[in-house]
Amino acid sequence: MRTIFTTGQVAKICKVAPRTVSKWFDSGRLRGYRIPGSQDRRIPREHLIRFLKEHGMPLGELEDEAMGKLLLVGLDSQVRHNLTELMPIEDFKIEAAASGFEAGIQAESLHPDAIVIDFSMGRHEAMLIAQNLRKNGEYADAVLVALLTDEDTASGIDRSLFSETFRKPFDAALLAERIRTLVGRKKQLA
Numbered sequence: 019m020r021t022i023f024t025t026g027q028v029a030k031i032c033k034v035a036p037r038t039v040s041k042w043f044d045s046g047r048l049r050g051y052r053i054p055g056s057q058d059r060r061i062p063r064e065h066l067i068r069f070l071k072e073h074g075m076p077l078g079e080l081e082d083e084a085m086g087k088l089l090l091v092g093l094d095s096q097v098r099h100n101l102t103e104l105m106p107i108e109d110f111k112i113e114a115a116a117s118g119f120e121a122g123i124q125a126e127s128l129h130p131d132a133i134v135i136d137f138s139m140g141r142h143e144a145m146l147i148a149q150n151l152r153k154n155g156e157y158a159d160a161v162l163v164a165l166l167t168d169e170d171t172a173s174g175i176d177r178s179l180f181s182e183t184f185r186k187p188f189d190a191a192l193l194a195e196r197i198r199t200l201v202g203r204k205k206q207l208a
Contacts, residue, residue, distance in 0.1 A: 023061045031066070031078050042069070086201040089130035090114045091121045091147060092139030093165070097190065101134070104194035110201075118147045125157065131201045132161035134193075138186075141175065148179040161200045163193070 020027075025043065029036040042048035043059050048069045050061035063080075070077050077085070088110050090098050102112055113128050115121040117139070125133070133151060137144045144164070151157040161181045165188065177183055181200060184193055 021063045023063065023066055025059050025061070028061055028066060031080065032070070032075060033078075086110045086132065086198075087128050087130045088112045088197065088201075089121065089124055089128055089133045090136075091118075091133060092116065092136040092144065093134065094136070094138070097136070097165075100190040101194055104191055105197070109198070118143050118150075121147050122150070125151065129156065130160060131204060132163065132197050133157075134163045134165060134197070136165040137167060137175075138165070141169075145175065145179075152179055159204065161197065161204065163197065 023031070025036050025039040028039045028048075032039065039048065039061075040059065043050055043061070048061060049065040050059055052059055067077065067080055069075075070080070086109060088105065090101065090112065091114075093101070093114065098114055105112060111128070113124050113130070115124045121133075121135075124130075135144050135147055148162055148164070151160065151162065162179060164175070164177070164180045164183045166175070166183055166185050168185070182196055
């Protein structure tokens, strides 16, 4: 993952002439720095992403780096709707899966940064999904969130698989904020 860009690289991403990027830089709209003893400009990744978002420009090849990806597994439609409403669409791509099989397919195509698993789909299936995700190296650092019922909490499930656990009923705004924080830390979203 590149963290510093030249004006030429930014021009390619934005599909504009390098001179246009230089003008953005010189006017102060695009933040960065000059190489000492040179006129060469460098733009840090976070400033470029912020600039693109502020101006409604497509993120292009930076989209995977800039957007958090969230997979919701087994959530009922109301909870899914509430959570989707609270997550900013410009910062998160959200997909849903109803079963473990569907979750596997979605995880493979989405490569989520965070996965919320509702235990109301069945404790055994929910734990199986979490275990399989943790075994796969691609999802080893994914944020896993369990939505537990009182029965699941009492049964003493293995919480070490999960980054966070929320007990139902829960505050969807609190869950959304926690996901934003954890994914933001992981991806360093601008």
